[in-house]
Amino acid sequence: MTEPFEDIPVRHDMQTLAFYNIENLFDLENNRNTNDNDFLPGSVKKWTLKRYDNKLRKLGFAISNIGRRETGKHPAIVGLAEVENAKVLQDLIASKHLVNYNYDYVHFDSLDERGIDVAMLYDSTIFEVSHTETFTITLTDEDGSPDYTRDILLVSGVLDGEKVHVIINHWSSRREGQKETEFKRLASSKKVSEIISSLKVENEAAKIMVLGDFNDTPQNDSLKRLTDEFGLFNPFETLRSFTRGTVKHKRQWYIFDQILISTNYFKSSKDEFEFFKADIFDEAFLKLFNGPFKGAPFRTYVGKKYKGGYSDHFPVYAILKK
Numbered sequence: 001m002t003e004p005f006e007d008i009p010v011r012h013d014m015q016t017l018a019f020y021n022i023e024n025l026f027d028l029e030n031n032r033n034t035n036d037n038d039f040l041p042g043s044v045k046k047w048t049l050k051r052y053d054n055k056l057r058k059l060g061f062a063i064s065n066i067g068r069r070e071t072g073k074h075p076a077i078v079g080l081a082e083v084e085n086a087k088v089l090q091d092l093i094a095s096k097h098l099v100n101y102n103y104d105y106v107h108f109d110s111l112d113e114r115g116i117d118v119a120m121l122y123d124s125t126i127f128e129v130s131h132t133e134t135f136t137i138t139l140t141d142e143d144g145s146p147d148y149t150r151d152i153l154l155v156s157g158v159l160d161g162e163k164v165h166v167i168i169n170h171w172s173s174r175r176e177g178q179k180e181t182e183f184k185r186l187a188s189s190k191k192v193s194e195i196i197s198s199l200k201v202e203n204e205a206a207k208i209m210v211l212g213d214f215n216d217t218p219q220n221d222s223l224k225r226l227t228d229e230f231g232l233f234n235p236f237e238t239l240r241s242f243t244r245g246t247v248k249h250k251r252q253w254y255i256f257d258q259i260l261i262s263t264n265y266f267k268s269s270k271d272e273f274e275f276f277k278a279d280i281f282d283e284a285f286l287k288l289f290n291g292p293f294k295g296a297p298f299r300t301y302v303g304k305k306y307k308g309g310y311s312d313h314f315p316v317y318a319i320l321k322k
Helices: 049-065 086-093 178-202 221-230 235-239
Strands: 014-025 077-083 103-107 117-123 127-135 152-159 162-170 208-213 247-249 252-254 257-262 274-280 316-321
Touching (some): 014 162, 014 257, 049 086, 077 162, 086 117, 117 152, 117 162, 127 178, 162 178, 178 208, 178 221, 221 257, 235 257, 257 274, 257 316
Parallel strands (some): 014 077, 162 208
Antiparallel strands (some): 014 316, 077 117, 103 117, 127 152, 152 162, 208 257, 247 252, 274 316
């Protein structure tokens, strides 16, 4: 694989912030505390070192190119979903296409039943971490037993000289039905609201970015609450169409992966970042190029069948400009 945008000049006045659900990045070790049995060499999915290395290389290639068309360089910050542990992050940043980019990571293990967490990669020459914190969503199943989901991750720090707060999410899925599971995503939305409120108590002008796989679209109540009550801007509201999205389910596109930003990214000052643009990173190399699902994300697995692709989601990104 070669860099698809290699001759684009580097823009030092721009930085890319991305989010990518990387579809079950598991290592090869058996973790007794999580349900990772599908992702072992002897499992039905035959998750081998060769397949793991192939996925790391492909994900690294995709991540290194997000925003490159506009900025000529790799993203400064990348929120991730479906990460098993710190080891897979170490392996990812040491992989062929990322090893030269000074990436470091923030990760905490959550109580998620599948053993997948959110995390954040950052170029340590551009972003300096000052505070990290996780927030647990308290949910219960119908029988009253706890339902463990991914924690929300807050990372505060200085991006190229400017203090920012990044809130990374992977909200509960719609697997048991959209309406049946809506209360779980509303609970996560409420927790994000609380995090934003506490940041604004400390600094009313806090610059905040909320990114994630929300398993809801920009039009759903869980996300409308954040835009309406907290004055966040969601650039993905206007990207909805019948022919584009971040995930495809039953031949229909959905924008579940989004980046929301506080509206002070529109108040210009010459030495501060402004919002420049946001988009879905759905380049041709990330898509199936033939067959009945042509144009859909090129996945690693479909059920138990190995396909050797990247992920079942496309990444999303926002570009900030000084």
